[in-house]
Amino acid sequence: MRLRQIFVIGLALSLLGIGVPAWAQDDPKNCDDLMAADTPAYVVCRWMATPEEAADIARFWLDNDGEHLQEAGPLDPIVIDCTEPGNVCPTGEDGDGDGQPRDPGDPDVEDAEDGGTPECKEGESCYVNPAGLSQAEIAQAEKTAAGQAVQAAAKENLRIWINAELTGAWKDGKLDAAVRKLAALAVQPGVAGIRFTTQLGFDQTFKTADEIDTFVAETSTALRKLAPGKKLAVHTVVPVLGCGADEACKAEMTKKHPLSVPDRVGAWLSKGQIDQLALDSGLLATEYATWKIDAPTAQRNQWIQVRARAWDAYGQIASEDAGFAATGASKLTSEQATQAINDRIAVPLQTDAAETVTLWSRWKDERGQVSRTFGEKWATNATWDQLKKLTSVRPRLATVYDPANPEVDPATDMRNLAEVFGQVYVHAGA
Known part of the structure; x- marks a missing residue:
């Protein structure tokens, strides 16, 4: 929900100052005069929203206990049905896990909550910590x-x-x-x-x-x-x-x-x-x-x-x-x-x-x-x-x-x- 709110507000702010060419010389948000004479034509200088405009935007989204934010709501999740023909849901050796279900909060590997690592098989190189840094x-x-x-x-x-x-x-x-x-x-x-x-x-x-x-x-x-x-x-x-x-x-x-x-x-x-x-x-x-x-x-x-x-x-x-x-x-x-x-x-x-x-x-x-x-x-x-x-x-x-x-x-x-x-x-x- 929070990510959705940030996205919506950010989008509204961006519409005020990004991607709107300041071609008109009398545009109060045009700051091209501050750019060097050799600045490429595709580089456009434009002030972002004024404090008054920013306040109006914030007021729109926050008034009435954030009514508009609540109406925006989160995007619908993307769900894949593994039983449908053509869909592949890797588990076990084909995926990142071991294919075994776990309860919420359970560690991925035995003793992981204590800083442990997966038990190594004989002759196998195991991951211990980044780039081989020793515990010492x-x-x-x-x-x-x-x-x-x-x-x-x-x-x-x-x-x-x-x-x-x-x-x-x-x-x-x-x-x-x-x-x-x-x-x-x-x-x-x-x-x-x-x-x-x-x-x-x-x-x-x-x-x-x-x-x-x-x-x-x-x-x-x-x-x-x-x-x-x-x-x-x-x-x-x-x-x-x-x-x-x-x-x-x-x-x-x-x-x-x-x-x-x-x-x-x-x-x-x-x-x-x-x-x-x-x-x-x-x-x-x-x-x-x-x-x-x-x-x-x-x-x-x-x-x-x-x-x-x-x-x-x-x-x-x-x-x-x-x-x-x-x-x-x-x-x-x-x-x-x-x-x-x-x-x-x-x-x-x-x-x-x-x-x-x-x-x-x-x-x-x-x-x-x-x-x-x-x-x-x-x-x-x-x-x-x-x-x-x-x-x-x-x-x-x-x-x-x-x-x-x-x-x-x-x-x-x-x-x-x-x-x-x-x-x-x-x-x-x-």
């Missing part, structure tokens, strides 16, 4: 600080990502060992995926774009082998996206950051090497002043460019922001926090470019100074109070947690983080 490797990973943090996050029903930096291991020829450690962490309950690098192409780690592409390809292949079924993610900065249609800005940003090329970044998604791309917003407030592009305009430009490239057709796009935290604790007033939430959280989500927003809520720099969004030892403040109010988008909000530098302890920290965030990136080191 998994047990060792569970005992690490990151493993304990993962378990604490799972108890709070947070969606978990393992966060690591594998560029050093790759350059040192130690990628396989590093990947095994991450895979052993990733098999724990609640872990959705692994983010294996940050600021890719923006920092000075690599010298050429081909070197970056090789790193992504080889690391992705190794992780998919050792951690099958887990999502893979990278974080980067693509400064040229904030320029919009300003050619001088684009030329300078391309020259200044030659490895952060949109086409190459998009290829990681289209080739299936990653499943999530996180774009940082750290440069939006300062980098474009020369061209009189302020932070809101730079952010708008970035997300319009992302949407025009249809990256979300290949994977999930995330916005990443560290601007809510400050040394010691956030100093924002309630009004300032509300405005920051609108600019840095609402805008990426409302533009239908980013599906999630990752906020850095706490970190320690090399001098030992701690920056926080909340107060010390989880003392409340205006920023944290305002973030707690975002219950409707909580599943779309994520943060980064370093178990090597906890605020109190993993259990306490995760309990507090779960009041604001639905997802957490647990840092696991290199």
Whole structure:
């Protein structure tokens, strides 16, 4: 029923902004003026539904206790009659099971509820765990600080990502060992995926774009082998996206950051090497002043460019922001926090470019100074109070947690983080 509701609402929203060409120059939803002069004719820029239109749609479906949603109802199930001529219903050796009926809740194999595996016949190779990871490797990973943090996050029903930096291991020829450690962490309950690098192409780690592409390809292949079924993610900065249609800005940003090329970044998604791309917003407030592009305009430009490239057709796009935290604790007033939430959280989500927003809520720099969004030892403040109010988008909000530098302890920290965030990136080191 819920899937049906989401489908119906999504279809209605899509009719407002997808597939409707903005040919008319006087169309209030036309944003073609923000596209570069060399943009292909088939790329059309159009604003999505206005807040008023979105409210009308929500009201239509939710009024009278969701009368219209109930009327929509679920689709009729597809039923196959195995007794009809021509229909084949595999069982036993021909199917995925053993052909034996079981009651609801019964394990598929004996001792499966205790982590057991099917009994092996003599001379037969049995499936034990992903890619041959040993029980010792998994047990060792569970005992690490990151493993304990993962378990604490799972108890709070947070969606978990393992966060690591594998560029050093790759350059040192130690990628396989590093990947095994991450895979052993990733098999724990609640872990959705692994983010294996940050600021890719923006920092000075690599010298050429081909070197970056090789790193992504080889690391992705190794992780998919050792951690099958887990999502893979990278974080980067693509400064040229904030320029919009300003050619001088684009030329300078391309020259200044030659490895952060949109086409190459998009290829990681289209080739299936990653499943999530996180774009940082750290440069939006300062980098474009020369061209009189302020932070809101730079952010708008970035997300319009992302949407025009249809990256979300290949994977999930995330916005990443560290601007809510400050040394010691956030100093924002309630009004300032509300405005920051609108600019840095609402805008990426409302533009239908980013599906999630990752906020850095706490970190320690090399001098030992701690920056926080909340107060010390989880003392409340205006920023944290305002973030707690975002219950409707909580599943779309994520943060980064370093178990090597906890605020109190993993259990306490995760309990507090779960009041604001639905997802957490647990840092696991290199």
